[in-house]
Amino acid sequence: MSEHILTAHDLDVSEGQIPRENWFESSETLSKLRKSKKFPTIWCSGCGIGIVMGALIRAIDHLGIKNDEVALVAGIGCTARMPVYMDFNTLHTTHGRALAFATGLKIARPDMHVIAIMGDGDALAIGGNHFIHTARRNLDITAIVVNNAIYGMTGGQYSPTTPLDKRATTAPYGNIEPPFPVCELAIAAGATYVARSTVYHALELDKFLAEAIAKDGFSLVEAMSYCHTTYGRLNKFGKATDMMRSLKDNTITKTAYDKLPPEERASNTKFVRGMFCNIDRLPYTSQYDKVIARAQGGAQ
Amino acid sequence: MTAKTDTDRTEIRLAGEGGQGMILAGIVLAEAAAIYDNKNAVQTQSYGPEARGGASKAEVIIANGEIDHPEVIAADVLIALSQEACDKYAANVKPDGLLIVDEDQVERLPNRPVIRVPVSKLALDTTGKAITANTVALGVLVGLTGIVSRQAIEKAIMARAPKGTEEMNRKALEAGFTAIERLAH
């Protein structure tokens, strides 16, 4: 898929190397963005969400899926603003409910690629119930959780993935709630494909997202990101680049992790990146086709 | 003044314990009237949260014309298969109405004319199954009141009876009819 990956040159529009009017046509992936008035994005400069958007577009492009066949469904939050910038069928819903809307849409249109884009608060706090049940039912939906460990849009309150002892505007003395392990939660609930990467490891994200979209079943990609504006500032983590570097330094590949001796594994504090689950299970809509056949055949 | 009805409506209440099938009996009675006897009927019900046990009642209004208020205002007929049902609803039976009780289940009787029929015992004796008490009750009710024809109630029961239970239900209904004939002698 390397031929589709953006080069630094592609993105260097500020230098005026590509005339503004030709910008969207300057690469295959940029042509999947909406040419309309919505740019620049609402995200803070240095935010990781845009990298996930790029990875998603490259993954869709790599799979050769037509724009008409893709539906992006999002809830509320910084991450949930992502669909509006992309030239697909885009549904921006209510806080926490992206997967419930996506469930109805997928059942109505099993032929479409339905992708739910959520932040950690959206997917796992207010939307936690829908998260586990959509995985359990095995709707063929790709769930993307951009995990920045904080409620960014509302100004830095602690989320279900905020690490212990870290500060948030609603945890001024440090967070006392243990974070959800997002991937493990999805596996336990029945997801058929689960992977984690970070916005530093953009090429890895491309790959995982493409595999997740291609998967016939509920898939989850956790994209670890950061919020330098709120979480970073409150915890003195420095600039966006510092937080980006920490994603590089504080993660380890699953391959490397698996090779560690048991005692080192036990004491490992780094986040593990990789694909954790890839199983086959008949998706909900295929199961329901059997219901239709039974109902129409008159059998019980 | 009380709200006496303007039509020929007959108000029937069937009450017992949850799980005795009194609501089903009410539905069957209403179907006998509306589908097989060309009358109008409305059936309502109330039940506690329990699927079994607790008080349960069905109400059926039968008339030739329109039925507006769908619930019993003052019962023309009450058939009570449990003490609780009798205690709760006997006072609402019209002075000239009929109060029918299962004589083995209802010991304390109100101070008014009561027709006592061993409904559950008849069910057990006839079919060996206590769950047919509701069918016996319908036989008693129809036998006493003629509110629907015997053919209509039989057709309505047969239409609802699970496959293989038709004969059992026919016998239970017949036992209800016969019990009334014995009462009359």
Place this chain on the structure above:
Amino acid sequence: MTIKLMQGNEAIGMGAIAAGCRFYAGYPITPSTEVAEILSRELPKLGGKFIQMEDEIASMAAIIGARVGGLKSMTATSGPGFSLMQENLGYAAMAEIPCVIVNVQRLGPSTGQPTAASQGDVMQARWGTHGDHPMIALTPVTVRQSFDLTVKAFNLSEKFRTPVILLTDEIIGHMREPVKLPAFETIHPYEQVVADTPESYKAFRNEPGDVPPMAPFGRGYRYHITGLFHDEVGFPTQRLDEIDPWLERVNHKFDRHLDEIIMVESDFQEGAKTAIVTYGATARSARHALKIARQRGLKVSMLTLLTIWPFPETQVESLGDQVDRIIVPEMNLGQLALEVERMVGRRKVKRVNRANGEMVTPQMILDAIEG
């Protein structure tokens, strides 16, 4: 079709099928579960889809999602679930997604009395969401009307791109009476037509009095749907010159179509100075009382509302011009009475209320007529 003894809830299920509903999502709640049970059995026979969601919030979300995908959709619930649906109901109003929400009202507040009847959600049906938007709520009185108004609810929701509430109650929902349903071939579901090309299509075109048709996803019309205030193509906006035309169009969507939306049954008596304004199960008690009153030589008029939202202002106002007194019986502590009072003045209105799970009796209404 032959005569069948049918429950109101069953008639709602059949009405949905007849109206072209092909997706149902719901969560079990007494006294509405029969609707779900019937549709879980009937929908797959027609290739339609049924799903039992994890809660009512998800149910409401799923029916919106399914309609965005092109399937006419419905959910059914009762008070507690209806409360949970409100946020997404507002979303459907904002994003103009057609869908039908059945609320079989039970006694509240809170868990209340699940098997007891109520008309306690009248105001919630109108004002339950946050913010301003118009709303349609229909209230059947009979089992047959439960069928007819379900069909009507779907057709109105499609025609006006709006959620429609079928606001029934435990009495009508569980009551059985004989009905003969029309042959489904004789029912003509309203179908939206998207005449524009994908290039010229504006999903939220703001031409006054106009309802732009909704293109389903995945048919070449790629556009954005959001619960944020949005411009004509669906993009979020904070510009007043884009928000104001939306407000103008959507909040006056029904104004020129009230004849089609508002359904009432009038039974006026020449010279009557007393009238009853009624809806839902209580209308049956009211009719019972009305007949007795007339037998006694009293002159009484009656207006039965099959549409309570938008409120039939003209009809109630003109009734108020003809009579001295309007009796409003309700299985609540006075909700629609507020609307009647708004139209005819408080002094003319006599409320008859009962909110303990039992029906308002004909006697209570008769007492008000005679009192």
